[in-house]
Amino acid sequence: MTSRRWIVVAAAFLAAPVLAGCGAGFDATTNRPYKPNEAQVLIEQGKYGHESGINIPQAFILGPDSGAQIAWRGSVPIYLNILNTAPTADTLQAISAGGMGTVKLTAPIQLPSNQLVNTGKPTPQILLEGLPKSLRGGETIRLDLQFANAGSLSMDVPVVTRSREYKDYPPAPNATPAPTPTPTPSASPAEETH
Numbered sequence: 001m002t003s004r005r006w007i008v009v010a011a012a013f014l015a016a017p018v019l020a021g022c023g024a025g026f027d028a029t030t031n032r033p034y035k036p037n038e039a040q041v042l043i044e045q046g047k048y049g050h051e052s053g054i055n056i057p058q059a060f061i062l063g064p065d066s067g068a069q070i071a072w073r074g075s076v077p078i079y080l081n082i083l084n085t086a087p088t089a090d091t092l093q094a095i096s097a098g099g100m101g102t103v104k105l106t107a108p109i110q111l112p113s114n115q116l117v118n119t120g121k122p123t124p125q126i127l128l129e130g131l132p133k134s135l136r137g138g139e140t141i142r143l144d145l146q147f148a149n150a151g152s153l154s155m156d157v158p159v160v161t162r163s164r165e166y167k168d169y170p171p172a173p174n175a176t177p178a179p180t181p182t183p184t185p186s187a188s189p190a191e192e193t194h
Helices: 003-023
Strands: 054-062 076-084 090-096 102-105 109-111 116-118 126-129 140-147 151-160
Touching: 054 140, 076 090, 076 109, 090 102, 109 116
Parallel strands: 054 151
Antiparallel strands: 054 076, 076 116, 076 126, 090 109, 090 140, 102 126, 140 151
């Protein structure tokens, strides 16, 4: 082996422990608690959940297929997993979306104590209707939830595209995707001179 190759091998050998140490130790990202939901919500004052006992481990708004958009005045389903850890039952009575349309619940959602409630199965129980603008995946909508006992709770909920693990979720019953814009051909330089 030439001396140049020995230098490269020695440098790689010496750099390996340094690079491996970037993710090790007590401060490694895999050693920290994380927010186990799409919404990155309900971490208040350094702890998970709301002080009233409401925990939402998953929250998302199901948007359009990848690369598409939901049309203006369209509707989208809201999916929430809610765990009420309070000793008594509670009820999700209403949700508002701060000017992003009207949120309709099929009925008030009962939240028994220490039981996970999925608002999207078998069919979505919460719909955001009358969108004031077209909606794409990757956006975030602020929701204000009103509970009978826990009071109000606000959170930012992401709009996810119907792809990967979300592709089998049913869309809103009357959802109509907005047409995807198509490019128009431009005139050639010869046509522009006429």
